Amino acid sequence: MTESIRTQTIREGVAGIRDAYIEEAETTRYVATFLSRIAVLAAAVSLFIMISVLWNVNFPANSGDPVFIITAQASGEYDPYLQEIIGSWLSSTIGPIGESEIPYYLKCMPQDLPKTFHIRILAGPQTDFENLDIYYPVVAYNGKRVKLGDSDSNIEIYRSLFDPTQEGDYFFILDGWFTKPTQVDVLLYQRGALLSPDKLIQRKTFLISFSDGDYVIEPQNDNLFSNP
Amino acid sequence: MDDSAIVKLFWDRSETAITELSKKYGDYCLRLSSNILPDPQDAEECVNDAYHALWNAIPPERPHSLLAYLSRVVRNLSCDRADYRAAGKRDDRSRVYIQELESCFPAPDTLEDAFEARQITQVINAFLDSLDRTNRIIFVRRYYYFDTCKQIGKRVGLSESAVTTRLQRLRNRLRRELEKEEIFV
Numbered sequence: 363m364t365e366s367i368r369t370q371t372i373r374e375g376v377a378g379i380r381d382a383y384i385e386e387a388e389t390t391r392y393v394a395t396f397l398s399r400i401a402v403l404a405a406a407v408s409l410f411i412m413i414s415v416l417w418n419v420n421f422p423a424n425s426g427d428p429v430f431i432i433t434a435q436a437s438g439e440y441d442p443y444l445q446e447i448i449g450s451w452l453s454s455t456i457g458p459i460g461e462s463e464i465p466y467y468l469k470c471m472p473q474d475l476p477k478t479f480h481i482r483i484l485a486g487p488q489t490d491f492e493n494l495d496i497y498y499p500v501v502a503y504n505g506k507r508v509k510l511g512d513s514d515s516n517i518e519i520y521r522s523l524f525d526p527t528q529e530g531d532y533f534f535i536l537d538g539w540f541t542k543p544t545q546v547d548v549l550l551y552q553r554g555a556l557l558s559p560d561k562l563i564q565r566k567t568f569l570i571s572f573s574d575g576d577y578v579i580e581p582q583n584d585n586l587f588s589n590p
Numbered sequence: 591m592d593d594s595a596i597v598k599l600f601w602d603r604s605e606t607a608i609t610e611l612s613k614k615y616g617d618y619c620l621r622l623s624s625n626i627l628p629d630p631q632d633a634e635e636c637v638n639d640a641y642h643a644l645w646n647a648i649p650p651e652r653p654h655s656l657l658a659y660l661s662r663v664v665r666n667l668s669c670d671r672a673d674y675r676a677a678g679k680r681d682d683r684s685r686v687y688i689q690e691l692e693s694c695f696p697a698p699d700t701l702e703d704a705f706e707a708r709q710i711t712q713v714i715n716a717f718l719d720s721l722d723r724t725n726r727i728i729f730v731r732r733y734y735y736f737d738t739c740k741q742i743g744k745r746v747g748l749s750e751s752a753v754t755t756r757l758q759r760l761r762n763r764l765r766r767e768l769e770k771e772e773i774f775v
Contacts, residue, residue: 376733376734377665381654
């Protein structure tokens, strides 16, 4: 069969394609594919949500939430102001400071001086500082939560050292006497939802221990936006 | 106006039949013809010839699908016109695309072994039955409507290269089936 006859035969053969297929090919438009893409997108979103739920991932309460970077460091400097506060606290919680009592507590400290733990909360670059006070930190000391300004038998957090009107490092101080490795959790919640897991926007855990007569602070995790 | 009403106008020998046909399928016919004929004037003439052919054919014909029936007439007339214009040239789109498909069909040893167009239609319809919708549309748009890969891609929501790849796979699949069935052209 010559080339042109073959071409013609095949062309005629194709011309006999079923009416339904000819109509289908003409009437099917991009919109059908567009809809299927929407369906694929919807399926992907559903899958994502399902995985998120299964993994119990919590997201920031608002997309505009500032991101805080929580860091910790130990300061070896003696702070007479803090010493005064601690002394006052000791007198109010334990009673009058007696010579026999003070050395007992001081003996627990590696260097016979109060150590100051700076737990810093650094606001992220997008932070609206005027609204910073809608967040507040909660510290858990060895698993027991201590609110800002409250005191535990072995830990104190000084609210006065917060200055939310100033841009920069926002830090509060845990003053403590630790005689064994201690876990400190810093949890940042939205105000008005005390300890509500879905309002927790950040958590960081530090392990405070001793080495060579000094405190060592080691971040234990960085589980941003996760449940405590 | 729906197709059955237009066909009825043809049967009633109403002159508005051509007007209604042109109103509904004029653009469609011109697009199909333009895919085959590069000269717009040729394409327009073929479409008009197709209307005339329908006027002569209906009645007695009563097409089940007016769109498919009309498209076949436009396609055949346009291909014939393209053959006439080409006359030794090998650059018209319909010929190039059909030759692309031709490579799938094994050549027979003797003329007697060759399949006729009617048998090829059966084979191609069976092949189309086995395809999913998107692939079927791609195949029909390419070898019936003579669309470019770009045009097909727009219609089915795929990139031009994806359509090219799919066509290549479809031809390979058709070739394998034709060889298995020992179908020669």
